[in-house]
Amino acid sequence: MQPSFENEREASRRSRTKANRVSPAWFLLFWFVMIAVGITATYYYSQHMKQSMIEQVQAQTNAQITSMQRNYEKQLKQMNEKLDQLQSKVQSFNELLEFTKDNASNKTDNSNKLYSQLNEVKKQLAALQQKMELLK
Numbered sequence: 001m002q003p004s005f006e007n008e009r010e011a012s013r014r015s016r017t018k019a020n021r022v023s024p025a026w027f028l029l030f031w032f033v034m035i036a037v038g039i040t041a042t043y044y045y046s047q048h049m050k051q052s053m054i055e056q057v058q059a060q061t062n063a064q065i066t067s068m069q070r071n072y073e074k075q076l077k078q079m080n081e082k083l084d085q086l087q088s089k090v091q092s093f094n095e096l097l098e099f100t101k102d103n104a105s106n107k108t109d110n111s112n113k114l115y116s117q118l119n120e121v122k123k124q125l126a127a128l129q130q131k132m133e134l135l136k
Helices: 002-020 024-103 110-135
Strands: none
Touching: 024 110
């Protein structure tokens, strides 16, 4: 009787071990699914981060463009004001030069001084106009 009892005990132990044991196929399938889920989650997260970064860069770029436009308009306005001031100076020098030419005698040489000042102002006006063209 002893051999059959021992065989039964050993058989029941083997069947319990088989029941408790997970087959390698299920184990590999579980890991395959876990890896696939991880890869998919990583892909979607990277796409989300990429989109978020694109939106941030776009917002920063728009802010910088707006700032540059304001700065450009401010500089252009200042240049126009300077140009208007120089234009009025040139006009007043032209009038003064005409007046001195009409009233000049051979004894005085004031017209040459005014003419050189007028040339200087014209040079400054030309330089300002070049700067304005560069800003445009």
